[in-house]
Amino acid sequence: MKAAIYTRYGSPEVIQIIDTEKPVPKPNEVLIKIKASSVTRADTMMRAGRPKFGRIFLGLFKPKNTSLGTGFSGVVESVGSEVTEFKIGDEIFGEKLFSNGCNAEYICITEDMVIALKPTNISHQEAAPICDGFLTSYNFIKEHAKLKKDQHILINGASGSLGVAAVQLAKVLGAKVTAVCSSKNSDFVKSFGANRAIDYTKTSVYNLPDKFDVIYDTVGTLNYKDTKTILTTDGIFMTPVLSRKVMWQMLWNPKNVKFEATGIKKTEDLKRLLKELINLFEEGKLKTHVDKTYILSEIVTAHQHLDTGRKVGNIVIINP
Ligand SMILES: NC(=O)c1ccc[n+]([C@@H]2O[C@H](COP(=O)([O-])OP(=O)(O)OC[C@H]3O[C@@H](n4cnc5c(N)ncnc54)[C@H](OP(=O)(O)O)[C@@H]3O)[C@@H](O)[C@H]2O)c1
Incomplete structure (x- = not known):
């Protein structure tokens, strides 16, 4: 599968698209075929390694975790043997917090993370940035x-x-x-x-x-x-x-x-807040504004747009 990675801190050009193994879910994980993922200010800050004190957690000289992208929306392709909450074909969205990896074609995520069924009245590109x-x-x-x-x-x-x-x-x-x-x-x-x-x-x-x-x-x-x-x-x-x-x-x-x-709040508290947000989306009281969409191979351009500081609402990568 294709995935965006960065192996050193710097400008958007440090991002590369690589071919890597499609992940296999552990017993408590779901494998998601990603339809849309967000590109956020947090992602650009991690890529740039700024502010510099953040490198204490991200890696002093180079990123410890080379994958990119925190928010996603997609479809469950397979589930581990212990998964009870989700099934194949479910449309789910959420965030991978600091473990990243959503700017890719697939991710595996444990079912107790900040993930939930996508409201049926919104698209994947509207759902992917909700957790930002x-x-x-x-x-x-x-x-x-x-x-x-x-x-x-x-x-x-x-x-x-x-x-x-x-x-x-x-x-x-x-x-x-x-x-x-x-x-x-x-x-x-x-x-x-x-x-x-x-x-x-x-x-x-x-x-x-x-x-x-x-x-x-x-x-x-x-x-x-x-x-x-x-x-x-x-x-x-x-x-x-x-x-x-x-x-x-x-x-x-x-x-x-x-x-x-x-992102470092207790997962149970984030899930409670997300549930309330989902209700508001389902009632049509909230709407995600997507400024621009890109495909995965254009992620450098997406980061360049974010770096202008002028984006309006959200930037989303879509996997056609
Ligand atoms: N603590 C957390 O948990 C957490 C979580 C997520 C994000 N964040 C942080 O939150 C910040 C905001 O992120 P974001 O994605 O919402 O926004 P953003 O992309 O940083 O902001 C873009 C918008 O800010 C406006 N803007 C730029 N300079 C401004 C100024 N001096 N006064 C007023 N508006 C100005 C721009 O409008 P104009 O073009 O009209 O100026 C543009 O529409 C980031 O620093 C991000 O890292 C923190």
């Missing part, structure tokens, strides 16, 4: 912010994968949404329910007259200290982007500043 934007943003908005009806949330980077998901999730929970993105994406974020859009190239959010209950900085460009004037007294500042500054601010303001690497 939707699962991460749901974890922040529901578990950390505990966002309530009529609260006001500011979402910075509202046109990215996490941002578009966050706008929709905040609306589902009944909150008022101020979305921050460039003006070319302002109608786009409003089409997903944002009450208004602020162009960060023209207006500094720090000067807004509003008081927000929650600020969700999906792209990590805001500074908690500077947002204090636009946060309510108990307001929460959350970001999925880790930096030394955020770590320091969390230490001194644990109730108000939140970061979490969603």
